[in-house]
Amino acid sequence: MAYDCSFLTDHLADGQMSFGDDDRDGHAGDWGTPDDERVRPDAVCWPESPEEVSAVLAAANEREVPVTPYAAGTGLEGNALPAFEGISMDCTRMDRVLEIRPEDFQIAVEPGVLGSAVNEAVADEELFLPPLPQSGDISTVGGMVANDASGAKTVKYGEVSDWVLGLEAVLADGTVIETGGQAVKTSSGYNLTDLLIGSEGTLAVVTRVTFELARRPKQIRGGRATFDDLDAAAAAIAATMQAGVDVATIELIDPLSTKIANAYSGTDLPNVPTVFLEFHANHHVEAEIEACREIFAEHDADRFEMAAGDEMDELWDARRNLANAMIAYDPPRRPAKPGDVTVPISHFPEIVRYAKARGDEHGLDVTTFGHAGDGNVHYNVLVDPNDEDELAAGREISDAVVQRTIELGGTATGEHGVGRGKREYMVAEHGEGSVETMRAIKRALDPKDTLNPGKIFPETAEGERLRID
Numbered sequence: 001m002a003y004d005c006s007f008l009t010d011h012l013a014d015g016q017m018s019f020g021d022d023d024r025d026g027h028a029g030d031w032g033t034p035d036d037e038r039v040r041p042d043a044v045c046w047p048e049s050p051e052e053v054s055a056v057l058a059a060a061n062e063r064e065v066p067v068t069p070y071a072a073g074t075g076l077e078g079n080a081l082p083a084f085e086g087i088s089m090d091c092t093r094m095d096r097v098l099e100i101r102p103e104d105f106q107i108a109v110e111p112g113v114l115g116s117a118v119n120e121a122v123a124d125e126e127l128f129l130p131p132l133p134q135s136g137d138i139s140t141v142g143g144m145v146a147n148d149a150s151g152a153k154t155v156k157y158g159e160v161s162d163w164v165l166g167l168e169a170v171l172a173d174g175t176v177i178e179t180g181g182q183a184v185k186t187s188s189g190y191n192l193t194d195l196l197i198g199s200e201g202t203l204a205v206v207t208r209v210t211f212e213l214a215r216r217p218k219q220i221r222g223g224r225a226t227f228d229d230l231d232a233a234a235a236a237i238a239a240t241m242q243a244g245v246d247v248a249t250i251e252l253i254d255p256l257s258t259k260i261a262n263a264y265s266g267t268d269l270p271n272v273p274t275v276f277l278e279f280h281a282n283h284h285v286e287a288e289i290e291a292c293r294e295i296f297a298e299h300d301a302d303r304f305e306m307a308a309g310d311e312m313d314e315l316w317d318a319r320r321n322l323a324n325a326m327i328a329y330d331p332p333r334r335p336a337k338p339g340d341v342t343v344p345i346s347h348f349p350e351i352v353r354y355a356k357a358r359g360d361e362h363g364l365d366v367t368t369f370g371h372a373g374d375g376n377v378h379y380n381v382l383v384d385p386n387d388e389d390e391l392a393a394g395r396e397i398s399d400a401v402v403q404r405t406i407e408l409g410g411t412a413t414g415e416h417g418v419g420r421g422k423r424e425y426m427v428a429e430h431g432e433g434s435v436e437t438m439r440a441i442k443r444a445l446d447p448k449d450t451l452n453p454g455k456i457f458p459e460t461a462e463g464e465r466l467r468i469d
Helices: 006-010 021-026 050-063 117-123 141-147 192-196 230-242 255-265 285-298 310-322 323-327 345-362 388-407 422-432 431-445 460-461
Strands: 043-045 067-070 087-090 097-101 106-109 164-170 176-180 204-212 219-226 249-253 274-281 303-307 339-342 367-370 375-383
Touching: 006 050, 021 043, 050 067, 050 087, 050 164, 050 204, 087 460, 106 117, 117 141, 141 204, 164 192, 176 192, 219 285, 219 310, 230 249, 230 274, 230 285, 230 345, 249 255, 255 310, 255 323, 255 367, 274 285, 274 310, 274 431, 285 303, 303 310, 310 323, 323 375, 345 367, 345 375, 345 388, 375 388, 388 422, 422 431, 422 460
Parallel strands: 043 087, 067 087
Antiparallel strands: 097 106, 106 204, 164 176, 164 204, 219 274, 219 303, 249 274, 249 367, 339 375, 367 375
16 A cells, blocks of 8 residues: 655655655665565655654654665564664664763764664773673664674673663654653662563654763673584583683574684684674673683583684684675575574473474585574575475574474564564464563553554564554
């Protein structure tokens, strides 16, 4: 259904809206949207202030025109795809650092600021924002808040939600609200900040974020360990976490992933199970390194070595490039459906084994890598998209991994969000009562289903809108 979005001219200046094919095509999906699933919005707009966001939303809501918030487009689950057309609201022009309060370890920014720009803004104060995802250089804080993103350092520092003190946001009817504040704790009223974080733009459009920051540690050490056996590497990671070793990053990469990374990035990682490590401390970091080394030795690590700064940068670059490397590795094969399940740490070795076994059953390669210290596994089933049998097998493998994860007490998505790709697992993971409670919240804040329709809720997987009763 096409919507008349000409009312945008009443609220935005020339150059802040587009009805052209190129701009609409550019907002028809996100990084993870297959070409045959893209949906063009009827219009794209670029508000530059909370007042403009409010005016557009109020007008769209009155006319029942869907509005899908859009950030950098780096999502993997179709979170920013305009499923019912309407308006794609691109917030990337709201990219100012509003205030830095180093004495309080705080920064306030607009949603279009890149994650890396936050760290650049506070570098002279020896501060940083710890929970940035691997895509922090190319993704915005608005998108990170929408998905409650996390990254390699989550094992020590937590998720984005753990560092958000307050938000300014605009509801579907144009109402501007402020949640939280500058105090590091409060027990006053409902926690609306946490309600909006992770809601994927279905409840409000965030226009300002106040983050808490951390002091950059005096001691930062990085390194890697290699194993002959993937199961031994996964078990070593679980044992390290269970022993309480203070690691800032502990990442597992399987042999196929290292091979793919080498081919794409020109690195020479050994094609064996590899664990990347980073330790942060102000004192006695060597004690934590030694504790980790001993546990890894008990699990038959072949090598355990700390790396120099330049070498670690090269290793992390290879890890950050893995998503692109998967596509470039063996054309036309590409990931059938990117996965990011998370399990309790005691089940981490089991879910890695399970993913590999399902791939072996179908004769398909399954890569496993990710933020292992918090039980997070990124997996990709590599298939030929022109081979219907391989595609079906890839989906079957992915579904089996998610279902097994939920059985183990885990989650279908550790950091990518639900979007369109994980809607079918909501009831299995949360129960019908909890999902219906989420619907009730959505109806209360957005009764016309204006904001980002077609996401999160299971019924939307069949092309329906939010269930009303």
